[in-house]
Amino acid sequence: MINQLISKIKETNAPIVVGLDPMLKYVPEYIRQQAYAEYGETLEGAAEAIWQYNKGIVDAVYDLIPAVKPQVAMYEQFGIPGMIAFKRTVDYCKEKGLVVIGDIKRGDIGSTSEAYAVGHLGKVRIGDKSYAGFDEDFVTVNPYLGSDGVKPFTSICAGEKKGIFVLVKTSNPSSGEFQDRLIDGKPLYELVGEKVRDWGAECMPESGDYSYVGAVVGATYPEQGKLLRKVMPHTFILVPGYGAQGGKGSDLVHFFHEDGLGAIINSSRGIIAAYQQEKYAGYGEKGYADAARAAVIDMREDIASALRNR
Amino acid sequence: MINQLISKIKETNAPIVVGLDPMLKYVPEYIRQQAYAEYGETLEGAAEAIWQYNKGIVDAVYDLIPAVKPQVAMYEQFGIPGMIAFKRTVDYCKEKGLVVIGDIKRGDIGSTSEAYAVGHLGKVRIGDKSYAGFDEDFVTVNPYLGSDGVKPFTSICAGEKKGIFVLVKTSNPSSGEFQDRLIDGKPLYELVGEKVRDWGAECMPESGDYSYVGAVVGATYPEQGKLLRKVMPHTFILVPGYGAQGGKGSDLVHFFHEDGLGAIINSSRGIIAAYQQEKYAGYGEKGYADAARAAVIDMREDIASALRNR
Numbered sequence: 001m002i003n004q005l006i007s008k009i010k011e012t013n014a015p016i017v018v019g020l021d022p023m024l025k026y027v028p029e030y031i032r033q034q035a036y037a038e039y040g041e042t043l044e045g046a047a048e049a050i051w052q053y054n055k056g057i058v059d060a061v062y063d064l065i066p067a068v069k070p071q072v073a074m075y076e077q078f079g080i081p082g083m084i085a086f087k088r089t090v091d092y093c094k095e096k097g098l099v100v101i102g103d104i105k106r107g108d109i110g111s112t113s114e115a116y117a118v119g120h121l122g123k124v125r126i127g128d129k130s131y132a133g134f135d136e137d138f139v140t141v142n143p144y145l146g147s148d149g150v151k152p153f154t155s156i157c158a159g160e161k162k163g164i165f166v167l168v169k170t171s172n173p174s175s176g177e178f179q180d181r182l183i184d185g186k187p188l189y190e191l192v193g194e195k196v197r198d199w200g201a202e203c204m205p206e207s208g209d210y211s212y213v214g215a216v217v218g219a220t221y222p223e224q225g226k227l228l229r230k231v232m233p234h235t236f237i238l239v240p241g242y243g244a245q246g247g248k249g250s251d252l253v254h255f256f257h258e259d260g261l262g263a264i265i266n267s268s269r270g271i272i273a274a275y276q277q278e279k280y281a282g283y284g285e286k287g288y289a290d291a292a293r294a295a296v297i298d299m300r301e302d303i304a305s306a307l308r309n310r
Numbered sequence: 311m312i313n314q315l316i317s318k319i320k321e322t323n324a325p326i327v328v329g330l331d332p333m334l335k336y337v338p339e340y341i342r343q344q345a346y347a348e349y350g351e352t353l354e355g356a357a358e359a360i361w362q363y364n365k366g367i368v369d370a371v372y373d374l375i376p377a378v379k380p381q382v383a384m385y386e387q388f389g390i391p392g393m394i395a396f397k398r399t400v401d402y403c404k405e406k407g408l409v410v411i412g413d414i415k416r417g418d419i420g421s422t423s424e425a426y427a428v429g430h431l432g433k434v435r436i437g438d439k440s441y442a443g444f445d446e447d448f449v450t451v452n453p454y455l456g457s458d459g460v461k462p463f464t465s466i467c468a469g470e471k472k473g474i475f476v477l478v479k480t481s482n483p484s485s486g487e488f489q490d491r492l493i494d495g496k497p498l499y500e501l502v503g504e505k506v507r508d509w510g511a512e513c514m515p516e517s518g519d520y521s522y523v524g525a526v527v528g529a530t531y532p533e534q535g536k537l538l539r540k541v542m543p544h545t546f547i548l549v550p551g552y553g554a555q556g557g558k559g560s561d562l563v564h565f566f567h568e569d570g571l572g573a574i575i576n577s578s579r580g581i582i583a584a585y586q587q588e589k590y591a592g593y594g595e596k597g598y599a600d601a602a603r604a605a606v607i608d609m610r611e612d613i614a615s616a617l618r619n620r
Binding site for chain 2: 024042076080109127133144167173181
């Protein structure tokens with residue numbers, strides 16, 4: 001799957017993943033009203049609204065991008081109907097040929113981590129049958145519990161030819177509280193990066209330069225990105241924090257290798273709620289999907305131009 | 311809710327939480343067969359099996375214990391039907407008067423952490439209405455992302471009078487890979503413990519000695535528990551790792567204050583799959599719930615005796 005992601009990045013010339021993090025306040029009024037008319041102001045109504053909203057965006061951008069990253073929290077907040085909308089979104093994106101990175105940030109130990117891995121990447125055995133619960137292509141994983149928490153994911157990935165992205169240095173302002181603390185002269189995120197490199201060394205696909213154990217490093221920390229790019233040469237980096245969180249195109253170059261590969265940049269709000277920005281306001285509410293398409297094209301150019309001028 | 315948990319611990323004389331982590335291999339054959347006969351060997355069939363299994367256990371032990379801790383991964387592995395069984399379990403346990411600790415180990419940043427908090431502890435706003443998605447009383451939270459990840463949970467808790475348990479030192483063998491690394495002479499788990507103490511200082515209920523920001527510290531690390539008990543005097547400690555993972559009654563005393571309060575010990579497999587142990591084999595498969603009850607009574611005595619002899 002890591003090789004499939006890379007070939008789709010080359011094909012689209014867009015190292016971009018669109019974060020499908022649908023908050024109700026992003027969903028155009030007319031979509032919400034339609035959903036509420038059918039299902040009421042209920043969890044089902046909200047789930048229908050975010051699903052329709054997602055579908056519009058995916059239909060408008062799927063040919064431009066290699067991947068999407070639905071943030072499960074935004075669905076989980078609507079309980080069971082929200083989880084159904086999550087699954088529907090995952091399935092639809094896969095039908096459209098997109099690689100799906102489930103942003104689930106799970107992480108536990110032993111059989112519990114295995115259950116998460118089975119539920120999101122693998123298949124669960126029931127009697128003589130097997131079923132995929134949510135069936136993403138990649139998921140994000142929290143490393144705080146150590147190897148016991150991560151290895152059950154990599155085992156499932158090996159069998160299913162899927163992958164993970166492990167949180168290394170997150171994009172948020174307080175990420176340094178623990179991640180930047182020095183241990184034997186090195187920040188914790190660097191130690192985590194070294195572990196990700198080591199886990200990845202055991203998780204190389206049959207061909208290709210990148211392991212199926214990737215890393216998450218925030219666009220808001222370009223210097224740390226530069227260091228981590230060196231620490232983890234065979235690790236694909238998923239980079240959140242571009243756009244709405246403040247990361248700029250010029251900050252991103254450090255996350256890529258010289259050949260322009262090695263990283264994929266996420267934008268969520270900046271794409272899916274583009275119509276709410278002054279720059280794309282002309283599209284109006286009804287044109288929210290076209291606004292998203294325009295924002296993807298602008299983002300692609302911003303990254304390409306930063307890479308040209310590095 | 312922290313005060314309610316404490317008063318239920320006093321009432322039952324049992325600082326015990328039963329982990330409802332139903333793996334299919336724990337579920338008696340006759341329950342599985344019944345569920346598969348009705349729903350087939352499907353996700354729905356598995357979900358029905360774990361729900362019936364849970365219900366049997368809860369009915370057998372609810373009068374003995376203050377709380378349960380369903381591990382969401384074990385439900386999530388069965389996709390949407392699994393999540394429905396999770397919600398059903400949470401609702402049923404609350405009907406039975408139990409405090410429900412959702413072992414979800416979520417953690418993200420800003421609005422995303424808020425969405426998890428809303429979905430599991432709070433209410434989501436949809437038009438003019440509000441709905442609780444999963445509605446546990448407490449959840450477990452991963453601290454790797456720092457205050458940005460934790461504070462959205464504490465804000466929701468303040469409004470809903472609910473609580474969290476933050477992972478500090480986990481019970482697994484590799485937990486030391488990051489958590490034990492020294493930072494300015496102190497292990498990372500101690501720094502996390504200090505943060506939990508500080509977050510908790512802003513999160514005290516109107517009366518009572520304990521904040522609604524608790525901590526998770528594994529029974530398998532009694533020395534670390536002793537230290538952390540001192541570092542976080544007003545923090546309630548949720549202690550996994552007793553029983554099947556190797557923690558013994560005598561290891562547990564360090565997690566409690568002199569008055570016998572301050573900690574709640576989790577056992578999952580050791581209770582819910584007691585009938586599979588030699589000690590309780592006499593109950594047989596059909597007596598799995600009675601075996602669970604006997605195991606709770608033995609665990610209560612093991613802890614009480616350790617506290618008497620401390």
